[in-house]
Amino acid sequence: MTKPSLPKGTRDFLPSEVMKRKYLFGILEEVFLRHGFVPIETPSLELMQTLTGKYGEEGDRLLFKILNSGNFLEEADVAALEQKDSFKLAGSIAKRGLRYDLTVPFARFVVMNRDKISFPFKRYQIQPVWRADRPQKGRYQEFYQCDCDVVGSKSLLYEADLLSIYSQAFSRLGIEVAIHVNHRAILAGIAEASGIAGHFTDMTVCIDKLDKIGEAAVHEEMVKRGIGPEAATRVLQLIQSTTLESLIPSLSGTASGKKGIDDLKAIFNMLKGYTLQQEIRFDPALARGLSYYTGFIVEVVAKNAKMGSLGGGGRYDNLTGSFGLPDVPGVGISFGAERIFDVMESMDLFPKNIGGSLQALIVALDPESMEYGIRITQTLRSSEIAADQYPELVKMNKSMKYANDLKIPFVVIIGEEERNTGRLSLKDMVSGNQEKLEVGELIKKIKTPI
RNA sequence: GUGAAUGUAGCUCAGCUGGUUAGAGCAUCAGAUUGUGGUUCUGAGGGUCGCGGGUUCGAAUCCCGUCUUUCACCCCA
Numbered sequence: 001m002t003k004p005s006l007p008k009g010t011r012d013f014l015p016s017e018v019m020k021r022k023y024l025f026g027i028l029e030e031v032f033l034r035h036g037f038v039p040i041e042t043p044s045l046e047l048m049q050t051l052t053g054k055y056g057e058e059g060d061r062l063l064f065k066i067l068n069s070g071n072f073l074e075e076a077d078v079a080a081l082e083q084k085d086s087f088k089l090a091g092s093i094a095k096r097g098l099r100y101d102l103t104v105p106f107a108r109f110v111v112m113n114r115d116k117i118s119f120p121f122k123r124y125q126i127q128p129v130w131r132a133d134r135p136q137k138g139r140y141q142e143f144y145q146c147d148c149d150v151v152g153s154k155s156l157l158y159e160a161d162l163l164s165i166y167s168q169a170f171s172r173l174g175i176e177v178a179i180h181v182n183h184r185a186i187l188a189g190i191a192e193a194s195g196i197a198g199h200f201t202d203m204t205v206c207i208d209k210l211d212k213i214g215e216a217a218v219h220e221e222m223v224k225r226g227i228g229p230e231a232a233t234r235v236l237q238l239i240q241s242t243t244l245e246s247l248i249p250s251l252s253g254t255a256s257g258k259k260g261i262d263d264l265k266a267i268f269n270m271l272k273g274y275t276l277q278q279e280i281r282f283d284p285a286l287a288r289g290l291s292y293y294t295g296f297i298v299e300v301v302a303k304n305a306k307m308g309s310l311g312g313g314g315r316y317d318n319l320t321g322s323f324g325l326p327d328v329p330g331v332g333i334s335f336g337a338e339r340i341f342d343v344m345e346s347m348d349l350f351p352k353n354i355g356g357s358l359q360a361l362i363v364a365l366d367p368e369s370m371e372y373g374i375r376i377t378q379t380l381r382s383s384e385i386a387a388d389q390y391p392e393l394v395k396m397n398k399s400m401k402y403a404n405d406l407k408i409p410f411v412v413i414i415g416e417e418e419r420n421t422g423r424l425s426l427k428d429m430v431s432g433n434q435e436k437l438e439v440g441e442l443i444k445k446i447k448t449p450i
Numbered sequence: 451g452u453g454a455a456u457g458u459a460g461c462u463c464a465g466c467u468g469g470u471u472a473g474a475g476c477a478u479c480a481g482a483u484u485g486u487g488g489u490u491c492u493g494a495g496g497g498u499c500g501c502g503g504g505u506u507c508g509a510a511u512c513c514c515g516u517c518u519u520u521c522a523c524c525c526c527a
Contacts, residue, residue: 003500005518005519008518008519008520056525058451058524058525058526059525059526061451062525062526101527129527131526131527133525133526134451134524135519135520136520136521136522136523137520137521137522138527139526139527140527143527144527145527308526308527309527310527311527312527334527335527336527337527338527339527363485363486365485395483395484395485395486396484396485396486396487397483397485397486397487398487399486399487400486400487400488401487401488402487403487404487404488405487405488411486411487413485413486415485417485425485425486427486427487429487429488432486432487432488434486
């Protein structure tokens with residue numbers, strides 16, 4: 001016998017947890033659908049050639065690879081095997097891998113299905129992804145991503161739409177958030193205005209850490225990466241601006257700075273037509289995931305919970321380029337479902353009534369009542385009541401305990417007397433009251449909300 | 451990839467500087483209660499102390515190795 005255990009970074013979900021997760025995903029789906037996004041699904045497995053090279057060296061290392069079937073060593077790269085070069089060997093023995101995110105498979109999907117979809121194509125996708133990362137708090141090797149993207153349009157209307165989705169979704173979930181917005185061109189403008197255009201990546205890597213390590217440490221790190229101390233000070237000064245207007249004097253001289261400011265202005269202008277319940281804040285210090293974002297960028301942070309980002313996204317201009325379809329612009333956002341779940345759990349934001357599913361348990365006391373109970377159960381079920389019959393004739397306290405453990409609100413007790421009179425005992429498990437009712441009354445009673 | 455912890459009953463954990471038969475709570479099962487759950491009381495079952503080696507008269511306890519899991523960093527959701 002082997003001791004049961006799970007691979008690291010994976011979890012079982014109990015019924016109550018699955019119900020909560022469905023509730024969360026359900027709300028997201030409703031918001032997505034209402035904004036005109038449609039669902040797609042892609043396989044868990046992709047070809048390694050689809051996945052490798054898309055996430056940088058680090059990402060390639062974290063890909064789960066799937067061994068080829070059969071005697072896969074026959075085709076193994078012998079030289080790599082002898083050199084113990086695992087990475088090189090993998091290419092010859094694993095032609096498939098588990099998807100690492102939903103964005104790259106989506107890019108493949110768009111390229112392969114471009115004849116079947118109409119642009120702009122608005123899709124959402126809620127599926128698990130896998131990463132061979134070291135797990136830690138709130139981070140798993142298998143987790144769900146909820147992505148929402150539009151491809152095939154450069155219109156800034158979609159930026160506004162996606163911000164509206166964030167606002168509505170978090171409001172409906174009951175989480176108060178700040179939606180931070182920035183633009184890659186503004187960051188480029190800041191670099192240019194500080195005379196360090198050549199150090200753009202160094203700059204963004206550093207300022208991304210601002211809220212984590214503080215101003216002084218960011219300054220120090222910028223200098224360490226070859227940015228002059230004065231330029232670093234200038235950068236820090238510029239990224240602390242809280243309004244677009246205050247950046248205009250410094251950035252309007254640079255082409256990219258102007259472009260970024262114009263874009264964001266246009267987005268904010270469109271947002272005036274939306275009803276937004278959450279704060280949307282311009283934050284020039286936001287420098288997230290810049291490796292593939294080319295325009296607008298966004299990140300969502302909970303206001304009342306100590307938790308990293310609950311979601312993020314941005315515009316990218318060349319999603320499908322690596323699959324041979326250039327110039328397809330896109331903009332998208334992602335919800336960090338696992339973290340949102342944790343925040344909602346810690347703030348007790350799930351409705352109380354999503355735990356139990358069964359509304360009535362039928363308990364029979366003798367073999368004839370068992371048969372009678374089957375018919376009653378079916379009657380209740382066809383009256384849209386979630387009903388179930390206790391399957392064995394046992395001491396009643398056992399079946400009552402079962403009803404109690406499952407939080408079933410009503411128990412229908414059927415014995416000889418009930419059978420003869422046609423009036424069944426209905427016990428309300430919350431109040432403990434019990435009364436004898438005919439089936440019709442009983443159904444009405446169970447369906448009446450408390 | 452770097453660093454630090456951890457591992458004892460199904461679960462959460464106690465077990466002092468080594469000393470007979472390894473404990474508790476929860477959970478399970480049975481009874482108090484032969485037609486009534488939650489609370490309570492009584493009892494029962496359940497352990498190769500992660501695995502391997504070493505020190506010792508004696509190891510859950512000390513040492514070494516190994517595996518597992520967790521936490522932090524990197525990175526990221």
